[in-house]
Amino acid sequence: MDAERFEALAAAYGAEPRRWPVAERAAAQAFMEADRAGAERLLFESRLVDAMLDASPVPAASVGLRDAIIASGPQPRPDRRPLFDIGRWAAAGAALACACVVGIVAGAGAVQRITADGQADAIIADADGVVVLDEQEMPG
Numbered sequence: 001m002d003a004e005r006f007e008a009l010a011a012a013y014g015a016e017p018r019r020w021p022v023a024e025r026a027a028a029q030a031f032m033e034a035d036r037a038g039a040e041r042l043l044f045e046s047r048l049v050d051a052m053l054d055a056s057p058v059p060a061a062s063v064g065l066r067d068a069i070i071a072s073g074p075q076p077r078p079d080r081r082p083l084f085d086i087g088r089w090a091a092a093g094a095a096l097a098c099a100c101v102v103g104i105v106a107g108a109g110a111v112q113r114i115t116a117d118g119q120a121d122a123i124i125a126d127a128d129g130v131v132v133l134d135e136q137e138m139p140g
Contacts, residue, residue: 002031003031006039
């Protein structure tokens with residue numbers, strides 16, 4: 001680190017190296033150890049500014065300024081609907097109910113047809129009196 005960079009850091013962040021960016025601290029410490037007199041001279045003015053800032057009162061923000069800042073922020077949109085609005089979910093619920101009814105009716109019809117076809121295929125009597133159940137011969 002050179003004297004110009006050290007002076008820029010002191011002017012920007014003050015005379016306390018703990019306030020400086022972490023990436024710059026080691027180099028600044030090395031500069032201070034290498035040129036103690038030069039570093040003290042460069043930090044003198046920053047220490048005066050730090051002392052003046054520390055001694056000055058912190059102004060409180062006025063109510064008007066606070067209100068102006070809040071008013072300038074983003075405003076909620078009046079046309080937004082809440083997440084759990086009944087009207088928004090009613091159509092989805094009706095569609096789900098219809099899908100369930102269609103599934104139940106289709107399933108019941110398929111079971112009746114499968115059962116009827118299965119009974120016709122499972123029990124077949126031939127001319128010799130042999131009953132065939134699922135292609136297995138049983139005396140009958």
